[in-house]
Amino acid sequence: MKQAWTTFATRAVPRYTSYPTAADFSPRVAEESARVWAASVAPDKPVSVYLHVPFCEKLCFYCGCATSVPNGYSRIAAYLKTLHQEIDLWAAALGPHAGMGHLHFGGGSPNALVAEDFKSLVAHARAAFGEHAGLEIAVEVDPRTLTPDFIHAMAEAGVSRVSFGVQTLAPKVQEAVGRLQPRELLVDGIERLRAEGIHAINMDLMYGLPYQTVDDVIEAAKFAVEMGAARISYFGYAHVPWFAKHQAAIEEAALPDLDARFQQAEIGAMTLTFAGYHAIGLDHFAQPGDPLSRAAQKGTLRRNFQGYTDDPCDTLIGIGSTSISQFRQGYVQNFKERNAWRAAVEGGRLPSERGIELTDDDRLRGRAIEKLMCQLWVDTAEVCREMGAEPGSLDDALETARFLQSAGLCKITGNIVSVPKEARLLLRTVAQCFDGRFKPAEARHAKAV
Numbered sequence: 001m002k003q004a005w006t007t008f009a010t011r012a013v014p015r016y017t018s019y020p021t022a023a024d025f026s027p028r029v030a031e032e033s034a035r036v037w038a039a040s041v042a043p044d045k046p047v048s049v050y051l052h053v054p055f056c057e058k059l060c061f062y063c064g065c066a067t068s069v070p071n072g073y074s075r076i077a078a079y080l081k082t083l084h085q086e087i088d089l090w091a092a093a094l095g096p097h098a099g100m101g102h103l104h105f106g107g108g109s110p111n112a113l114v115a116e117d118f119k120s121l122v123a124h125a126r127a128a129f130g131e132h133a134g135l136e137i138a139v140e141v142d143p144r145t146l147t148p149d150f151i152h153a154m155a156e157a158g159v160s161r162v163s164f165g166v167q168t169l170a171p172k173v174q175e176a177v178g179r180l181q182p183r184e185l186l187v188d189g190i191e192r193l194r195a196e197g198i199h200a201i202n203m204d205l206m207y208g209l210p211y212q213t214v215d216d217v218i219e220a221a222k223f224a225v226e227m228g229a230a231r232i233s234y235f236g237y238a239h240v241p242w243f244a245k246h247q248a249a250i251e252e253a254a255l256p257d258l259d260a261r262f263q264q265a266e267i268g269a270m271t272l273t274f275a276g277y278h279a280i281g282l283d284h285f286a287q288p289g290d291p292l293s294r295a296a297q298k299g300t301l302r303r304n305f306q307g308y309t310d311d312p313c314d315t316l317i318g319i320g321s322t323s324i325s326q327f328r329q330g331y332v333q334n335f336k337e338r339n340a341w342r343a344a345v346e347g348g349r350l351p352s353e354r355g356i357e358l359t360d361d362d363r364l365r366g367r368a369i370e371k372l373m374c375q376l377w378v379d380t381a382e383v384c385r386e387m388g389a390e391p392g393s394l395d396d397a398l399e400t401a402r403f404l405q406s407a408g409l410c411k412i413t414g415n416i417v418s419v420p421k422e423a424r425l426l427l428r429t430v431a432q433c434f435d436g437r438f439k440p441a442e443a444r445h446a447k448a449v
């Protein structure tokens with residue numbers, strides 16, 4: 001990595017899966033706003049739905065997700081009861097719409113549910129929200145606990161895409177992060193999914209884990225290629241033990257340093273692109289024929305709380321504790337504390353704890369950030385026109401970006417800010433130039449690299 005980039009690489013910056021980010025949400029925007037916004041969705045547009053299943057059999061030390069170990073199925077069953085109730089609350093709150101276009105299960109590990117409970121959830125969501133033509137159902141799974149029964153249930157429920165948590169194949173690294181999953185187990189899970197007709201398999205890979213080497217990341221990238229992964233998310237491990245407490249179990253001295261992280265990121269990306277994958281945005285790769293690649297080529301790629309997506313939907317209903325819903329007018333997040341979430345739902349209230357109403361300036365900056373994060377360049381004049389803003393409304397961001405240009409992080413040509421491929425890992429740092437709410441003192445975000 002270039003010496004001049006070290007300072008930028010160690011700065012904390014948001015992931016920009018939304019703008020404004022969740023750090024700006026406030027309790028002043030909660031259920032009342034959620035109800036008004038839900039009632040006014042576009043009648044001719046589909047909605048997307050996210051269902052959060054915050055349970056895992058065992059916590060991986062690197063995990064930053066909102067999840068927990070259930071210690072028996074009764075806690076999961078109690079959570080499910082509330083989840084079903086929340087589905088009904090949102091379905092009743094939504095104004096006329098064109099049905100559910102995407103249903104995404106995340107967590108945690110959605111395969112912590114027993115097969116019949118999973119099928120009931122899908123059936124309930126289909127009935128409550130209605131189906132838009134071409135409904136895509138996607139599920140994140142933990143390969144270690146993926147049973148033949150659950151795979152069969154996914155196939156029967158119409159699941160068309162599964163995200164498979166691979167991360168690394170290196171035994172020493174797996175041991176250091178508390179996630180043991182031999183190669184044979186992964187291959188067996190993938191073959192079973194395919195045998196049941198689920199062919200679109202995404203994989204999550206990581207770099208920057210304790211004891212991880214360049215050879216390890218090459219091995220994992222080659223595995224993803226050999227197994228025909230449709231999409232690959234290739235994330236750097238973000239060590240934030242003050243935020244994700246169980247990360248304290250990770251031995252800091254065993255973590256690769258900044259240069260090693262950068263090298264692992266580069267070599268993993270090269271392995272995937274040499275194999276024919278398209279590099280997408282900050283950290284995704286997709287087969288050329290995959291809808292994500294096609295969206296990137298057409299300029300219709302979007303970024304939302306699940307990362308990069310070809311889903312063009314403006315309305316995302318997040319169901320379950322901690323879930324975030326997105327509307328044209330703003331964002332609302334459900335109660336994180338499970339009892340508070342349950343009490344709200346049982347009281348017949350949408351369980352929104354906090355959120356934010358977008359200003360015109362937020363929409364303008366959010367669109368510029370999304371474009372930059374998706375296509376690695378943004379034309380500020382075009383964004384101002386698209387969003388109905390005065391020409392020059394993003395000139396302050398251009399000025400800030402000039403400083404980064406001198407370090408080689410971006411290039412400014414007229415109104416266009418572009419990020420060269422070799423600086424892709426610092427894309428969030430360039431996006432931050434457009435962030436009108438960024439507070440440098442905030443250490444809650446992960447480092448840029």
Ligand code: SF4
Pocket residue numbers: 055056058059060063064065067107108109142165
């Ligand atoms: S299985 Fe996934 S969600 Fe669960 S602890 Fe491990 S990484 Fe986190």
